[in-house]
Every structure is written in structure tokens, then in C-alpha cells.
Amino acid sequence: MGYDYCFVCGDKNPHGLHIKFQQDGDSVWAEFHCEERHIGWPNVQHGGITSSILDEASAYVPLNMGLVTVTAELNISFKSPIRVGETVRVEAHPTKTTKRLLLVEASLVSDKGEVKATSKAKMLVLSKEKQEQMGIEAAQ
Numbered sequence: 279m280g281y282d283y284c285f286v287c288g289d290k291n292p293h294g295l296h297i298k299f300q301q302d303g304d305s306v307w308a309e310f311h312c313e314e315r316h317i318g319w320p321n322v323q324h325g326g327i328t329s330s331i332l333d334e335a336s337a338y339v340p341l342n343m344g345l346v347t348v349t350a351e352l353n354i355s356f357k358s359p360i361r362v363g364e365t366v367r368v369e370a371h372p373t374k375t376t377k378r379l380l381l382v383e384a385s386l387v388s389d390k391g392e393v394k395a396t397s398k399a400k401m402l403v404l405s406k407e408k409q410e411q412m413g414i415e416a417a418q
């Protein structure tokens with residue numbers, strides 16, 4: 279089972295979010311439309327879905343640099359509810375890069391310009407050996 283089954287971006291995951299990320303220099307971005315099946319409280323997008331989108335965007339930043347990482351830490355501020363029917367844009371960019379660690383900041387903003395959530399992630403670069411140990415295939 280490869281990347282096609284990723285919950286956030288995989289084409290073949292029937293339960294996934296099917297988000298397509300675009301590269302813009304060191305940054306990545308994507309759009310997401312909140313539907314009824316994404317809610318927790320009535321009409322409010324589940325915080326776990328919001329977290330997944332921010333996490334994934336943070337992972338695509340190093341991936342586009344040719345680095346395979348896992349999220350070691352993810353700190354999220356949920357600033358305003360994302361409602362069913364709203365389209366949000368996620369953007370992520372690196373703020374610090376070392377040999378072992380990337381710090382990535384991300385945000386989710388509505389099409390009306392309202393900031394819905396922001397995050398700071400620590401993405402830990404996996405060595406080839408560690409990738410094999412974890413059963414992660416080399417990046418495409």
C-alpha cells in the first residue's frame with residue numbers, strides 16, 4: 279500500500295480527503311471544501327480534520343525538498359470554526375531547517391480572508407535506515 283492511500287492526499291483512499299497540494303517555492307498550498315461528513319459538532323468541521331490538513335501540509339514542505347519526515351510535534355491554534363459549505367486554503371512554509379529537523383508554520387484561511395487555524399510543526403527527518411525500520415517507502 280503506497281502513498282495513494284494517504285488519508286489526506288491519497289487518490290485511492292475511499293474515506294480520504296483527496297486534497298491536492300501545490301508547490302510555490304519552499305511553500306505548499308491547497309484548498310479544501312468542508313462538507314457534512316467532516317463535522318464534529320453540528321455544522322462545525324471536526325478539529326481532527328483541521329489538524330490532519332495542517333499536519334499534511336507541514337509534511338509536504340520537506341517532501342518537496344526531497345526529505346522524508348514524520349511529525350514529532352504539532353501545535354495548533356483553532357481560531358474560528360470552519361463551517362459546512364466553506365472553502366479554506368491551507369498554506370505551509372519552513373521557518374527553520376537543520377540537518378535533522380524542519381520547523382514548519384501553516385495556516386488555514388477562509389475564502390473571505392478569515393484565519394481559521396494556525397500551526398507550528400516540528401518535522402523530524404528520517405534516515406534511510408529509519409525509513410526502512412518504519413516501513414516507509416522512499417518518496418516518489
Ligand SMILES: CCCCCCCCCCCC(=O)SCCNC(=O)CCNC(=O)[C@H](O)C(C)(C)COP(=O)(O)OP(=O)(O)OC[C@H]1O[C@@H](n2cnc3c(N)ncnc32)[C@H](O)[C@@H]1OP(=O)(O)O
Nearest residue numbers: 281284287333334337347348349350351378379400402418
Ligand atoms: C507523494 C505523496 C506522499 C504523501 C504522504 C505524506 C504523508 C505525510 C503524513 C503526515 C505526517 C505525519 O502525520 S507522520 C505520523 C505522525 N508522527 C509519528 O508517528 C512519529 C512518531 N514518533 C517517532 O517515530 C519518533 O519519536 C521520532 C521518529 C519522531 C523520533 O524517534 P528517534 O529518532 O528514535 O528519537 P530519538 O533518538 O529520541 O531522537 C532523535 C533526535 O531527534 C530529536 N527529537 C526527537 N523528538 C523531538 C522533538 N519532538 N522535538 C525536537 N527534537 C526531537 C532528539 O533530541 C534527537 O536529537 P539528537 O540527540 O540526535 O541531537
